[in-house]
Amino acid sequence: MKPGDTITVMAKTLSRHGDGVAHHGDYEIHVGGLLPGETGDVELDYVSKQRPRAHGNAVRRRNTHPGRRAAPCSHHGRCNGCPLMEMDLSSQHELKRQELAREYDLEIDRLVVLEEGDGLHYRWSAKRVVDGEAGALVLGSYMRGTHNVADMSGCLVDHPDIVRCAQELVEQANAMRVEPYDELGEHGDLRYVWFKTDGRGQVLLTLITSEPTSPSVRALAERLTVPAGVAWGVNSTRGNDLRGTSLRPIRGSQSLTLDIAGVEFHCGPLGFLQPNPTAIAMAYHDLVHVPAGGVPHGRVALDLYAGAGVTTALLRERFAQVLPCESYPESARQLGIEPQLVEEFLARILGNPRGPARHPDLVVANPPRGGLGPTVCSQLNQLHGSRLHLMSCNPRSLRDDLNRLTGPDGAYRLIRTRAFDTLPQTAHIELVAWLVGK
Template identity: 85%
Template sequence: MAETLSRHGDGVARHEGYEIHVAGLLPGETGDVELDYVSRQRPRAHGTAIHRRNTHPGRRPAPCPHHGRCNGCPLMEMDLASQHELKRRELQREYGVEIDRLVALDGSGLRYRWSSKRVVYGEPGALVLGSYMRGTHNVADMSGCLVDHPDIVRCANELVARANELRVEPYDELGERGDLRYVWFKTDGRGQVLLTLITAEPRSPSIYTLSEHLQVPAGIAWGINSTRGNDLRGTSLRPLRGRQSLTMEIAGVEFHCGPLGFLQPNPAAIALAYHDLVHVPAGGLPHGRVAIDLYAGSGVTTALLRERYAEVYPCESFPESARQLGIEPELVEEFLARLLANPRQPAAKPDLVVANPPRGGLGPTVCTQLNQMHASRLHLMSCNPRSLREDLRRLTGPEGGYRLIQARAFDTLPQTAHIELIAWLVGK
C-alpha cells in the first residue's frame, strides 16, 4: 500500500526493506506494480502501477490526454480538495511541519502557468514540443498543455506550425546534431508573450527565418546551448526582434522580466504568499525601521517592504534581477558577512529579515550568520519542506537565535506535489 507521496507525486510504499516509488498510485491505494528501476546504492526502487486493487475516494479521470506520459501533473487524477488534504497531511507526517492553513485560489487549478519551458524533439516537418519523462531523456508531447496560460498555448501552437512549415531540424541528443533544442515562453497574462529560442550552435540555419514567421510573440530572444547538459536557459543571449522584457505585476508591484529572468509560474497564487511573507501571521505589519530582503529576485518583496520600512536592503545574486533592483549581484553569504563585519551600520541589526532561498534552502552558513545577526523577526519562504525543516532545526535549535511561531502553506502549482511555505520566526 502507498503510505505517502514523494515530492514528484509518486505514491511511496515499503516492501521487504525497500522504499518503492510508484507512479499512478495514490496514498492509501494498493495495486500490482511493475518495477522499472532498482537502485544499487540504497534500498529504493521505482515502478508503475499496472493494476489498482482499491481506489482513493478523491480519484478522478485526468482531464489531460498526455497524462501518464507527461509527468508534469502527477496529481491530476485527484480532485483539488483531495490534493489539498494530501498536502496538509504530508507536510506534518513526512516533515513535521504544522501549518495553520493551506491557501489556494478558487477555480479549476488549470491555465495558471505564466512561464513554461519546452524540449524540442521529432524530425523536420514533424517537430513537437514536450518535456523529459522523469528519469529519462525521452520526451513526452505537451501540445495544448492544460496548466499553461492560453497565451502560451497559442504561442506554442504557432511555433510548431511555422517550424514544421520551414522544416526546422530539432536537436537530436543521441546523435548530437540538429538545430532547435529548447524554447521558453513567458506571458504577462494580458496577451504579451516573450519567446526565447535555444539552439545547439551559434550558426543556426533557421533561427532568423523562423523568428520572422512568428506573429504571436511580442518579442523573441535567442540563446545557445552547445554542451551535453540540459540547460534550458541557454547562454550568449541576443535579441532577435521585438521587446526584450515584459512588464509584470505581482501583489500590486510592477516589475520587468527579461528572457532569462525568473518568473513565478503562478503569479496570482504567489502574490498571496508574498503578502503574508512581509506581514505577521494575523495579517498586520511588523514594527520597525530596517528590513533585509535576501534572495530578492525581481524585487516584489523589496517593494512591499519599502511601503513600510524606512530602510530596506535587498540582496540578489542573479545579474538580470540585481539590475532591476539597482544593486550589484552578490551572494547572500558575502552580503551577510559584510554586514556582520560592520555591526554599527543599521543593516547589521535589522527589525525584519525576509528570505526566499532556492530549493536547497538557506544552508548551514547562512543560518549561522542569521543566528549571529539576532534580527527581531525572520520570515522565511520555502518551496521545499525538506530543506525548510533543516533550516528551522539550525535556526530554532539549542544554538539557534529564533523560535518558530507559525507556518502556512500555499498551493501555487495545482496538480503537482509542489507547495510553498511561509515560516514566521522571532528572536529568542
C-alpha cells in the same frame, strides 16, 4: 525480490514524481498508478542493488481512493509535469497537508488556495525541450529518467497565451523544416524554447540553440505573429539546464510589464517569472506581514534573494531603509544594485558592528530550492534580527534551515508556518515561516 516479480502492496504516500510509495519487508516500493490508501498488485521493473528500493507499476487495483478521477489531460502518463492530476483538487490539498506533517514535521496553520479556478491554465512561464525531426517537430519535456520527450501540445496548465504561442511556433517551424537538436547525437539546430506571458496577451519567447550560429532562428522569429518579442539564447553545455546564455534580441519587445501583489516590475527573456503569479502574490503578501495580518515596520529591513524586487517594494512602504541582495544579474539590475551572493552581503554587514544594518528590524529571505544552507543560517544567527520571515519552495530544506535557526545554537523561535498551493496538479508547495529573535 527481482524485476518481473508481482507483489501486493498498499501505498501510504506519494513521491514528488507522483508514484505511490509503499513498503514490502525492508524495501520501499515506488508504484506508478497507486494513490495513497490504494492496494494493488504491482509488477516490479527495477530493484536497486545499492539500497532497499524498487520500482514498478500497478497491474491491478484492489480498491480506489475516493478522490481518484480520470486525468483531464491526454498527455498524462507520458508527461511527468502533473503527477497529481488523477486526484481531485480537495484530495490534492489534503494530501499536501498530511505530507508536510508526516514527512517533514511541518505543522501549518492553513493551506492557502485560490478561491476560484479548476487548477488549470495557471502557468505564466513555461520551458520546453524541442524534439522530433525536421517537418515533425514537437515541444515537450523529458520523461523521467530518459532522454525521450513527451509531447506537451495544448498543455492544460499553461496559460492560453502560451498555448497559442507554442502552437504557432510548431506550425511555422515545421513549415520551414527547422531541425530539432539531437541531445544524444549532439547535432541539430533548435534546442529549447522558453515562453513567458503577462497574462494579458503579451508573450515573450526565447529560442535557444546549442551553437551561436543558426540557419533558421532569425527567419523563424520573423514568421511568428503571436509573441510580442523574440530573443535568442545559446546553451552549448551538456545536461538538462534549459536556460540559455549569450542572449541577443531578434525582434519586438524584450521585456514584459507585470504586476504581482500590487508591485509593477519588468521581466526580460532570461529573468525569473513565478509560474503562478496570482497564487504567489498571496504568499508575498504574507511574507511581509505577520501571521495575523499586521504589517511590521521600523528602521531597517534586509531582503535576501530579492529576485525581481516585489518584496523589496512592499517593504519600502513600511521601513525607512530596505537593503536588497540578489545574485542573478538581470534581477540585480532591476533593483539598481550589483549582483552579490547572500553570504558576501551578510559577511559585510556582520563585519561592521556599528552599521545600521547590523541590527535589522526584519529580515526577509526567499532562497532557491536548496534553502539557506549552514553558512547563511549561521550568519543569520549571528545577526539575530528582531524578526525573520522565510519563504521556501522545498519543505525538506526549510525544515533543515529551521532546525539550524531554532535549535540549541539558533537565535530564533518559530511562530507559525503557512502553505500556499501555487502549482496545482503537482506535489509542489510554497511555504512561509515566521520567526522572532529569542
